[in-house]
Amino acid sequence: MSMNADLGKPRELTGLQKRRALHQPELPPCLQGKAIRVEFGDSTTTIDPTCANMVAQEFPNTFGQPLVHFLKPNKMDAQANYEHPPIRVGVVFSGRQSPGGHNVIWGVYDAMKTQNLQSVLLGFIGGTEGLFANQTLEITDDALSAYRNQGGFDFLGRTVDQIHTTEQVNAAMSTCCDLDLDGLVIIGGVTSNSDAAQLAETFANHNCKTKVVGVPVSLNGDLKNQFVETTVGFDTVCKVNSQLISNVCLDAISAGKYYHFVRVMGWKASHVALECALQSQPNMVILGEEVAFSKLTLKEIISKICDGVQARAAQEKYHGVLLISEGLIESIPEMFALIQEINILHSNKVPENNIPSQLSPWATALYNYLPPFIRRELLLHQDSDNSAQLSQIDTEQLLAHLVEAEMNKRMKEGKYIGRKFSSVCHFFGYQARGSLPSNFDCDYAYVLGHICMHILAAGLNGYMAFATNMKEPTNKWRCAAVPLTAMMSVKRHSRSPGAVPTGKPVIHPSPVDLQGKAYALLREKASSFLLDDFYRTPGGIQFDGSGADVKPITLTVEDQDYLGDIKLLQDYLEKVRNIVKPGCSREILKAAISSMSSVKDVLKVMSAPFYAELPLFNLN
Numbered sequence: 001m002s003m004n005a006d007l008g009k010p011r012e013l014t015g016l017q018k019r020r021a022l023h024q025p026e027l028p029p030c031l032q033g034k035a036i037r038v039e040f041g042d043s044t045t046t047i048d049p050t051c052a053n054m055v056a057q058e059f060p061n062t063f064g065q066p067l068v069h070f071l072k073p074n075k076m077d078a079q080a081n082y083e084h085p086p087i088r089v090g091v092v093f094s095g096r097q098s099p100g101g102h103n104v105i106w107g108v109y110d111a112m113k114t115q116n117l118q119s120v121l122l123g124f125i126g127g128t129e130g131l132f133a134n135q136t137l138e139i140t141d142d143a144l145s146a147y148r149n150q151g152g153f154d155f156l157g158r159t160v161d162q163i164h165t166t167e168q169v170n171a172a173m174s175t176c177c178d179l180d181l182d183g184l185v186i187i188g189g190v191t192s193n194s195d196a197a198q199l200a201e202t203f204a205n206h207n208c209k210t211k212v213v214g215v216p217v218s219l220n221g222d223l224k225n226q227f228v229e230t231t232v233g234f235d236t237v238c239k240v241n242s243q244l245i246s247n248v249c250l251d252a253i254s255a256g257k258y259y260h261f262v263r264v265m266g267w268k269a270s271h272v273a274l275e276c277a278l279q280s281q282p283n284m285v286i287l288g289e290e291v292a293f294s295k296l297t298l299k300e301i302i303s304k305i306c307d308g309v310q311a312r313a314a315q316e317k318y319h320g321v322l323l324i325s326e327g328l329i330e331s332i333p334e335m336f337a338l339i340q341e342i343n344i345l346h347s348n349k350v351p352e353n354n355i356p357s358q359l360s361p362w363a364t365a366l367y368n369y370l371p372p373f374i375r376r377e378l379l380l381h382q383d384s385d386n387s388a389q390l391s392q393i394d395t396e397q398l399l400a401h402l403v404e405a406e407m408n409k410r411m412k413e414g415k416y417i418g419r420k421f422s423s424v425c426h427f428f429g430y431q432a433r434g435s436l437p438s439n440f441d442c443d444y445a446y447v448l449g450h451i452c453m454h455i456l457a458a459g460l461n462g463y464m465a466f467a468t469n470m471k472e473p474t475n476k477w478r479c480a481a482v483p484l485t486a487m488m489s490v491k492r493h494s495r496s497p498g499a500v501p502t503g504k505p506v507i508h509p510s511p512v513d514l515q516g517k518a519y520a521l522l523r524e525k526a527s528s529f530l531l532d533d534f535y536r537t538p539g540g541i542q543f544d545g546s547g548a549d550v551k552p553i554t555l556t557v558e559d560q561d562y563l564g565d566i567k568l569l570q571d572y573l574e575k576v577r578n579i580v581k582p583g584c585s586r587e588i589l590k591a592a593i594s595s596m597s598s599v600k601d602v603l604k605v606m607s608a609p610f611y612a613e614l615p616l617f618n619l620n
């Protein structure tokens, strides 16, 4: 394996970086001090209970483990002089870069050294390939000094986000055994954490002593579910993108001549686009999830945008900003089908140049209709999860191209009588990914690092570190660990509810919730955004002062306090159980059912025994 010799080298820091390096993330009370109380909750099932059997079969050693809560120790425990044995841990950047990743390493390191100065943390240089090839760097205070609260993943670097094939899994296992590791911390998003689950299972199966723990680090914000509220990096990336978008908005309104088509990273889900839209308030926003839900065709999308352009022209406005998500292209039904055909041909090892001639007749027709630059991008080799390389497909340019053609057509036909349509395109992805992390991401990552260490110290395998109640200040966060298998599901080929799940259980990216409060907020403001140029200027990331604690809007408007409410819900269920008995009145039953519906999702995943009782109440 060839390695970049500059990785992990001490960097010369700028004045701002030096100031950032001094930021000391706060720890929630439960993580302060040497002692910690570990409390085991109910055993878990999976996010989609219809897949529970499949997950249980694939993960016999790690399925069904309980939720774990880390709590402030009681007085006696806190005063006891604990001797923690030294441990050896490895840490690897597996997923794509995301601001804050370095602080996970710092958090693990500080937590280990607080418990025992003899503990050793090893970082794998060059990401997963460094793991396979056993290339390590011992993490020390000195080595960390240039990377605390800094952007990028350049302390250790990363390569392919995959620990997937038998060779890769075996290589990882042999490294962990050679290094006599008690734990391995895998930093990444949905793909990396699915791999972490597989690794944990395989290690358990082979009696390998290394326990595997995953950390939700991804700019996409898509590793989000009943347990995990957000991912490390999402806040920073949304702040940087929102600043860029709002700059473009002000530029557009100043001259009044261009439509800006902006695509933001975020992979298959549109969380980044939704958050940025709420922060910067551009004229139009198209999320992949709404297109998939309404089954909008490319033609319908173009027609909607053109209607918007025309409505603005009627008000003498010839500028505007349109925001789209990276995954939009895959959400358009006919494009999805075309991409699927291309993916299958790729998987069958058909060379890129031969793919067009092997498409079905309808896919050929669509392919030929698309402008040449998009055709080329659709054929690019696949991403590590065998899907299209979304970052490389210039969907914003495709839309701009088709909108211009349609506006010209409307003009020719006398349906549009405004000025000629003119566009500029942007893709905001890499610019934000390397940013200095916000306070929120610095603190979140550091806290998760600490939780990882406590998971490993408790001897747990196949878990993810997470925190809840994060819309509140850090001192109110709650810290916990969830089995990776509890977040898994299996894809269905058809979207109909009765469709049988097929394929391997993995952690899937969660889409934007179209029933959620954040999306409702966007819809509520959509017409005003379109016509009123309601642009908002959040500005650059603030590290000090009143703006430094601003959190993602989508995090603060959604009520995700599941863990905190679980006790309440369990008490509630107990009460319902006592009043809803065979023979009780219809009104009592109806009232119980309607008030229960909001809690059933939580109960479903939090506790298998409780979930088993739900059919009694006919809630499904």
Ligand SMILES: O=P(O)(O)OC[C@H]1O[C@](O)(CO)[C@@H](O)[C@@H]1O
Residues within 6 Å of the ligand: 096, 189, 218, 219, 220, 265, 266, 267, 326, 389, 390, 391, 429
């Ligand atoms: O171009 P790269 O670095 O391979 O990665 C791009 C992908 O990584 C992400 O930034 C993070 O998953 C996606 O939004 C994007 O599609």
